[in-house]
Amino acid sequence: MTNSPPEIRTVNVTRYVTPLREGGSLPAIAEADDGFMYVLKFRGAGQGVKSLIAELISGEIAHTLGFKIPEIVFANLDEAFGRTEPDEEIQDLLKASVGLNLALHYLSGAFTFDPVVTKINATLASQIVWFDCLITNVDRTARNTNMLTWRNELWLIDHGASIYFHHSWQHPEEQAKKSFPMVKDHVLLPLASELDDVNFSFRSKLTPERIKQIVELVPDEWLNDESSNESVAEKRDVYCRFLITRLALSENFVKEAKHAREAFI
Numbered sequence: 001m002t003n004s005p006p007e008i009r010t011v012n013v014t015r016y017v018t019p020l021r022e023g024g025s026l027p028a029i030a031e032a033d034d035g036f037m038y039v040l041k042f043r044g045a046g047q048g049v050k051s052l053i054a055e056l057i058s059g060e061i062a063h064t065l066g067f068k069i070p071e072i073v074f075a076n077l078d079e080a081f082g083r084t085e086p087d088e089e090i091q092d093l094l095k096a097s098v099g100l101n102l103a104l105h106y107l108s109g110a111f112t113f114d115p116v117v118t119k120i121n122a123t124l125a126s127q128i129v130w131f132d133c134l135i136t137n138v139d140r141t142a143r144n145t146n147m148l149t150w151r152n153e154l155w156l157i158d159h160g161a162s163i164y165f166h167h168s169w170q171h172p173e174e175q176a177k178k179s180f181p182m183v184k185d186h187v188l189l190p191l192a193s194e195l196d197d198v199n200f201s202f203r204s205k206l207t208p209e210r211i212k213q214i215v216e217l218v219p220d221e222w223l224n225d226e227s228s229n230e231s232v233a234e235k236r237d238v239y240c241r242f243l244i245t246r247l248a249l250s251e252n253f254v255k256e257a258k259h260a261r262e263a264f265i
Contacts, residue, residue: 038103044096051160058159113147125191176245179256
């Protein structure tokens, strides 16, 4: 594994193509000035920049662990972009999202992962379950797997519902020490029979240095809100300590996942 800091490109949105109305926050397919299509996630939607922060941090952790994740980019939205949009709901969303947003490379032709149709092995299932326990991702269930099959490979998407402690921002240290009871609903839990082995290998990849590098990617403007009185630097430190603490105590969520799996099978 390389120790070089992760990097995120910045693109400018040039064309709004179509909304993805199956998403609660109304993401959209958009084209950028590099000629590529992206799934654009708006700072003015739903949970706002908190969702973008979770998407960015969790996505880059996934990259570090070796998962297939669409490229994440920062996406600038110009003030004039939404003026010609006829749909009032979309126009309001675009106006509220002027500035820096987040986007993921659009995987054209991908289809939703179906565990009945596409079989995956116990190692990969265990790795994904472990990852979701670490980031406290509540959104990888049978109803909404947030995984795609593209070019015969499994890709992870949509991590905006992870790291959910930051929506209340209360007692993050205590939140970090908790297990993850929601793992009982994880779509891949029945297959996750190698959690102990994955715990050993993944903890060695996610060093405190790498966690800090990933958190440093979060733009200052996304952290400069009124959710707490802490400075931007102090908020970065909270995210780092939350993840580093969860890593240090990963046996807690591994134990929870193993118990939930035993009850399920």
